[in-house]
Amino acid sequence: MLLQNNRERNRRRKEERDKVGADMSDYHRNTKRLIQIHDEIIKLGFADKYNLDFCYEVAKASGELGNDYPSGEAIRLAELWLKEFRENGKIKALEKDS
Secondary structure (H helix, E strand, O other): OHHHHHHHHHHHHHHHHHHHHHOOOOOOOHHHHHHHHHHHHHHHHHHHHHOOHHHHHHHHHHHOOOOOOHHHHHHHHHHHHHHHHHHOOOOOHHHHHO
């Protein structure tokens, strides 16, 4: 049930972004990059493996919960996790929490 809710939330987020259209000119560049990473990792099966919100986990791990936009450090972490997930099918830092 929780996994289904996570998938539904990810689907709704994508639909909301699609409604706005490809024009994300008002978004901070790091926000745009995090959205791209999020979409890519979801396509790779992140939601099937983890019942977690990827962007929330990045913000939590980087100590940036509540910030207006992700820092360069958060983007580097997200890129590292994407690479790790692409290569191994898992993210070591999230395996400890699960």
